[in-house]
Amino acid sequence: MNIRRKLNSWTINVLLIVLVISLPIFIIYTGLIGNSSPTWDHITTNLLPQYIANTTLLVLGTVVLTLIFGISTAWLVAAYEFPLRKQLSWLLVLPLTIPTYIAAYAYSGLFEYTGPIFSFLRNSLHIDAGEINVRNISGAILVISSVLYPYVYLAARASFLVDSGRLFEAARTLGSTPFSNFWRIVLPVSRPAIIAGVSLVIMEVLNEYGAVKYYGVTTFTTGIFRAWFSLEDIQAAIYLSALLMTFVFALIIAERLQRGKKQFKTTSTDSPLGRYRLNGNLKIAATMMCLLPLLVGFILPVSQMIYWATFTFGKVINDDFGRLIVNSFSLSFGAAVICIIVSVLLVYSVRLSLSKRSELFSKLASLGYSIPGAALAVGIMMTALFMDQVILRSLNLTTGLVLTGSLGALLYAYVVRYLAVGYNPIDSGFKKITFTLTEVSRTLGISPLRSLFSINLPLLKPALWSALLLVFVDVMKELPLTLILRPFNYETLATRAFRYANDEMVPESAPVSLIIIATAFIPIILLNRKINQTP
Amino acid sequence: MANVNIQGIYHCYNSNSFELVIEHLEVKDGQTVALVGESGCGKTTLLRAIAGLECPSKGVIKIGETEVYSPSTFLPPEKRNVGLVFQDYALFPHLTVRKNIEFGIRQLTSEEKKKRFQSILELTNMREFIDRYPHELSGGQQQRVAIARALVCQPKVLLLDEPFSNMDEPLKIKLRSEIKELIDRTNTTTVLVSHDIRDAFAIADSIVILKEGKIEQIGSKDELKSKPVNDYVNGLVNQQ
Numbered sequence: 001m002n003i004r005r006k007l008n009s010w011t012i013n014v015l016l017i018v019l020v021i022s023l024p025i026f027i028i029y030t031g032l033i034g035n036s037s038p039t040w041d042h043i044t045t046n047l048l049p050q051y052i053a054n055t056t057l058l059v060l061g062t063v064v065l066t067l068i069f070g071i072s073t074a075w076l077v078a079a080y081e082f083p084l085r086k087q088l089s090w091l092l093v094l095p096l097t098i099p100t101y102i103a104a105y106a107y108s109g110l111f112e113y114t115g116p117i118f119s120f121l122r123n124s125l126h127i128d129a130g131e132i133n134v135r136n137i138s139g140a141i142l143v144i145s146s147v148l149y150p151y152v153y154l155a156a157r158a159s160f161l162v163d164s165g166r167l168f169e170a171a172r173t174l175g176s177t178p179f180s181n182f183w184r185i186v187l188p189v190s191r192p193a194i195i196a197g198v199s200l201v202i203m204e205v206l207n208e209y210g211a212v213k214y215y216g217v218t219t220f221t222t223g224i225f226r227a228w229f230s231l232e233d234i235q236a237a238i239y240l241s242a243l244l245m246t247f248v249f250a251l252i253i254a255e256r257l258q259r260g261k262k263q264f265k266t267t268s269t270d271s272p273l274g275r276y277r278l279n280g281n282l283k284i285a286a287t288m289m290c291l292l293p294l295l296v297g298f299i300l301p302v303s304q305m306i307y308w309a310t311f312t313f314g315k316v317i318n319d320d321f322g323r324l325i326v327n328s329f330s331l332s333f334g335a336a337v338i339c340i341i342v343s344v345l346l347v348y349s350v351r352l353s354l355s356k357r358s359e360l361f362s363k364l365a366s367l368g369y370s371i372p373g374a375a376l377a378v379g380i381m382m383t384a385l386f387m388d389q390v391i392l393r394s395l396n397l398t399t400g401l402v403l404t405g406s407l408g409a410l411l412y413a414y415v416v417r418y419l420a421v422g423y424n425p426i427d428s429g430f431k432k433i434t435f436t437l438t439e440v441s442r443t444l445g446i447s448p449l450r451s452l453f454s455i456n457l458p459l460l461k462p463a464l465w466s467a468l469l470l471v472f473v474d475v476m477k478e479l480p481l482t483l484i485l486r487p488f489n490y491e492t493l494a495t496r497a498f499r500y501a502n503d504e505m506v507p508e509s510a511p512v513s514l515i516i517i518a519t520a521f522i523p524i525i526l527l528n529r530k531i532n533q534t535p
Numbered sequence: 536m537a538n539v540n541i542q543g544i545y546h547c548y549n550s551n552s553f554e555l556v557i558e559h560l561e562v563k564d565g566q567t568v569a570l571v572g573e574s575g576c577g578k579t580t581l582l583r584a585i586a587g588l589e590c591p592s593k594g595v596i597k598i599g600e601t602e603v604y605s606p607s608t609f610l611p612p613e614k615r616n617v618g619l620v621f622q623d624y625a626l627f628p629h630l631t632v633r634k635n636i637e638f639g640i641r642q643l644t645s646e647e648k649k650k651r652f653q654s655i656l657e658l659t660n661m662r663e664f665i666d667r668y669p670h671e672l673s674g675g676q677q678q679r680v681a682i683a684r685a686l687v688c689q690p691k692v693l694l695l696d697e698p699f700s701n702m703d704e705p706l707k708i709k710l711r712s713e714i715k716e717l718i719d720r721t722n723t724t725t726v727l728v729s730h731d732i733r734d735a736f737a738i739a740d741s742i743v744i745l746k747e748g749k750i751e752q753i754g755s756k757d758e759l760k761s762k763p764v765n766d767y768v769n770g771l772v773n774q775q
Contacts, residue, residue: 177640
């Protein structure tokens with residue numbers, strides 16, 4: 001029997017899932033067909049150049065800083081032995097627990113006239129140094145870089161440890177010094193991994209809303225919000241979203257192309273990098289260099305939040321606070337469960353379809369993660385409005401909204417955006433389960449669906465848990481999608497923190513922010529376990 | 536080219552689970568010595584100690600007149616002038632064959648570099664793929680590049696770590712004779728590590744049989760075959 005039929009039910013499954021997930025993207029592009037409004041002319045003339053300039057500067061600045069922070073620390077912990085190296089190797093990941101908007105609030109407070117730094121200088125050292133205004137684009141670059149550098153750090157460190165060891169040794173036997181080896185061998189070989197890390201940073205910067213809004217930096221994302229909420233022109237919001245998405249897709253294509261021929265497929269086996277023991281001042285300098293990003297990206301903002309929380313805790317803890325926690329946790333859990341179910345169905349269908357095309361299509365489903373939240377929100381809103389019209393027409397009603405402004409639309413948005421986060425660990429998990437197990441069970445008369453429940457899912461448990469956790473935490477931290485799509489008066493921890501900050505009640509946002517940070521700790525502990533398993 | 540002298544080397548891994556003890560071992564100028572034994576007997580550790588990639592607990596290693604390792608000395612690998620060919624070749628994946636070969640001779644004048652490069656190309660016969668990347672080469676071609684990269688530096692000693700593992704038998708036979716010819720033509724002092732006694736018989740002048748970190752016997756192919764010191768050596772050399 002030819003089981004490689006071109007279109008079997010599993011392939012149709014894959015196509016259906018991909019269609020539902022990518023619908024908002026298509027709908028944004030179909031929205032381009034409409035006529036432009038006078039508002040759009042105003043945007044293109046007066047605002048768009050600034051959006052482009054600021055977004056470009058923000059991306060470039062963040063990329064440079066995250067590269068410096070990420071690569072230098074990754075190289076130190078991978079190649080040298082110095083005090084606290086082992087602890088720092090995972091502590092350096094901690095800034096990832098802090099959403100950028102929370103770091104932005106903390107830094108603004110740290111450096112204001114009445115903040116702890118300048119208060120200490122005035123009161124204890126009698127130095128009136130004024131204040132540093134971080135609420136500008138330079139401040140935004142520094143703050144965003146300080147919490148996003150772990151993306152580069154993790155990618156570079158893994159590559160330094162796994163891919164470079166044997167090549168590094170070979171270069172040394174050929175007379176090349178360790179410093180020269182870093183530039184000539186390690187960095188070029190690790191380039192694809194580092195670029196992958198930088199790509200994640202760029203996606204996060206393009207998705208950024210809370211921090212840039214608070215710091216008064218107008219970017220594409222703030223532009224979308226402005227077009228929609230202030231200028232009340234959805235068509236302009238669609239144009240901006242389409243522009244931003246096109247830029248992201250161009251970036252993805254460029255990233256794929258640069259891999260090209262120079263894929264750097266190493267012919268050598270993995271070999272851990274041997275570490276040099278640093279002595280004297282060098283070892284202290286290495287420890288300090290690694291402590292600096294940790295201090296800037298984690299210790300300082302969290303300390304500021306804890307300081308604020310000590311005197312605002314009583315004020316914000318009330319019945320409403322409990323509701324916020326329930327809202328955030330239930331929404332995150334719901335989105336995570338749906339992402340897991342869709343991911344399992346998608347990966348399993350791809351496996352059973354035995355088709356390369358299905359595999360290719362399934363990759364489309366993970367595109368949502370690269371689309372900035374504000375742009376995606378526009379797409380989801382358009383999709384919801386379109387579906388509502390279909391429902392109304394089929395029920396012969398004239399008014400009413402079913403999906404628009406509902407929790408269902410918000411959950412749909414989360415699934416589109418975070419499916420990739422759940423998909424990747426599940427896909428890796430499935431790859432570890434040999435397909436012959438499913439084939440054997442089928443020869444024993446068990447249907448593929450039963451085989452999924454009785455064979456694959458029990459073996460997939462660790463991957464399912466980690467996928468669930470990763471999506472859960474990402475949804476907890478999410479801001480732009482939730483701000484745009486939440487039902488009227490519905491608040492989560494993230495939107496409440498944002499509201500406090502925008503009402504100039506930043507200290508009140510601290511307890512809420514600390515809960516978000518504490519939740520994000522769980523996957524970091526899991527990540528630490530994984531890091532410890534590597535040499 | 537130089538001799539290698541190893542005295543009283545002791546190396547211990549993972550809290551006494553493995554010990555390498557070499558009282559004395561000498562590889563003479565231009566000689567090819569094979570270290571043979573089962574997996575985990577310490578042959579690769581010894582090779583890496585000669586290269587400077589492993590630091591023994593005690594003992595002395597001399598390459599030529601230079602003491603590269605002793606309790607008070609440790610010459611880093613980049614200063615030992617040894618050519619190490621790894622089991623997996625460790626070719627730099629982002630560099631072409633030409634750049635891989637030139638990697639270790641960049642400090643030479645361009646004229647000298649060109650001369651060395653041309654002579655190694657002739658010797659290894661790989662003119663047709665010098666502009667390819669390592670992943671575009673076959674296993675045998677990759678091995679030739681790895682050897683050329685080591686030999687172009689005119690190392691005092693060439694170290695070969697399991698160069699024929701993961702190869703099928705016909706290719707092994709072909710490459711054994713190719714390597715033997717290269718070593719003979721360049722007259723390079725060579726230390727070869729292998730778990731397969733046939734590699735040693737095909738290439739080495741002298742064979743060192745190692746078992747659990749200790750030398751069982753040293754001798755030529757004929758000596759080992761005719762006068763094995765114990766059943767282990769007898770079993771190993773007469774296995775074919």
